[in-house]
Amino acid sequence: RKEVEQDPGPFNVPEGATVAFNCTYSNSASQSFFWYRQDCRKEPKLLMSVYSSGNEDGRFTAQLNRASQYISLLIRDSKLSDSATYLCVVNIILTGGGNKLTFGTGTQLKVEL
Amino acid sequence: DGGITQSPKYLFRKEGQNVTLSCEQNLNHDAMYWYRQDPGQGLRLIYYSQIVNDFQKGDIAEGYSVSREKKESFPLTVTSAQKNPTAFYLCASTDRGNTGELFFGEGSRLTVL
Numbered sequence: 001r002k003e004v005e006q007d008p009g010p011f012n013v014p015e016g017a018t019v020a021f022n023c024t025y026s027n028s029a030s031q032s033f034f035w036y037r038q039d040c041r042k043e044p045k046l047l048m049s050v051y052s053s054g055n056e057d058g059r060f061t062a063q064l065n066r067a068s069q070y071i072s073l074l075i076r077d078s079k080l081s082d083s084a085t086y087l088c089v090v091n092i093i094l095t096g097g098g099n100k101l102t103f104g105t106g107t108q109l110k111v112e113l
Numbered sequence: 114d115g116g117i118t119q120s121p122k123y124l125f126r127k128e129g130q131n132v133t134l135s136c137e138q139n140l141n142h143d144a145m146y147w148y149r150q151d152p153g154q155g156l157r158l159i160y161y162s163q164i165v166n167d168f169q170k171g172d173i174a175e176g177y178s179v180s181r182e183k184k185e186s187f188p189l190t191v192t193s194a195q196k197n198p199t200a201f202y203l204c205a206s207t208d209r210g211n212t213g214e215l216f217f218g219e220g221s222r223l224t225v226l
Contacts, residue, residue, distance in 0.1 A: 008153070034214065043203055043217035044156070087155065089215075098144055098163040099207055101215060105155035 001026050004090050006104035013111055017078050021107045023088030024070045033064055035073050036087040038106065044087055047073075078111045085109070115140045119204050119218035126198075126225055134189045134221045136204035145187035146215070148203045149173060156203060162187055191223060199225045 006023045013019050025033075033050035048055065050062040050071050061074040071090075075082055088104035117138045126132045138145065144163045148156040158171030162181040176195025181187055187206075191198045201222050205215040 004155075036215075041201075041222075043220050044215075045217070046214055049214070094163075098161075100161075101146075101158075103148075103156040105153070 002104075003027060003102045004088055004104040006088050006107045008105055008107060010108040010110050013078055013109070015078060015080060015111055015113055017111075018074065018076045019078055019109065020072055020074045021086055021088075021109075022070050022072050023104050023107075024068075025088075025090045025102075026069070027090070027092060027102075028066075028069065029092055030069075030090045031093050032091040033062075033071050034089040034091070035060075035062055035071075036089055036103075038085045038087055040084075047086070075109075078109075080111050080113070083109055083111045117204060117206055117216055117218035119202075119221050121221060122219065124221060124223045126223070128225055129193045131190055131192050132198075132223065134191070134202055134204075134223070136187045136189065136218060137185055138187075138204075138206045138216075138218075139185060140206055140208075140216060141184070142206035142208050142216070143184070144207045145181070146205045146207075147171075147177070147179065147187070147189045148205065150201045150203060159189065159202075198223055 004025050035047040036044040037047045038044040050064045054063045059076045063072045085106040085108045087106045092100045120135045146161040147159040157173050160179040162168035178190045203220045204218040
């Protein structure tokens with residue numbers, strides 16, 4: 001089983017739709033969680049951190065379910081500019097204070113007119 | 114402005130040649146990472162370094178080497194022993210004390226002819 005699993009998509013949705021992605025992780029010792037966005041042939045950029053209480057940033061909402069070991073990302077009122085690959089990232093803090101971050105393979109979103 | 118600079122952005126090499134990718138950061142971050150990304154795949158960790166003069170193998174270190182002589186610099190050498198070196202290489206850094214948010218360079222795209 002992969003440490004971090006995502007549905008690769010692509011998810012093709014019309015503009016204005018609401019779309020949700022899930023990501024599951026296998027290591028229960030994972031301590032922090034992130035969603036990154038990656039545009040084609042570019043570097044990933046942090047979209048948002050994911051907290052147990054859930055967090056929202058504009059049209060984006062992230063949730064963490066530790067019991068079931070998954071995180072989710074909800075995008076409301078999707079825009080053409082939301083088209084990208086969304087990477088789920090799971091972090092374990094190492095002995096000595098370093099971080100071990102594991103990336104999912106990403107979910108591709110295409111928003112269409 | 115603080116950030117991570119990778120060079121070169123595009124690199125072509127012949128089989129059997131070693132090549133070194135540069136990564137410099139002025140964020141005063143302790144930890145630095147090298148990832149490889151292949152088309153349609155997630156990021157895979159090659160090497161990471163939590164402090165100067167120390168580095169650890171990641172999941173796919175074979176055929177690669179690194180050094181960390183200065184806090185700001187973490188060059189990656191792709192050796193001739195790497196069987197399939199054509200890929201997109203991403204350097205990242207993070208503050209060792211934080212929860213794991215990564216800051217990425219723009220990437221280096223290596224093509225072996």
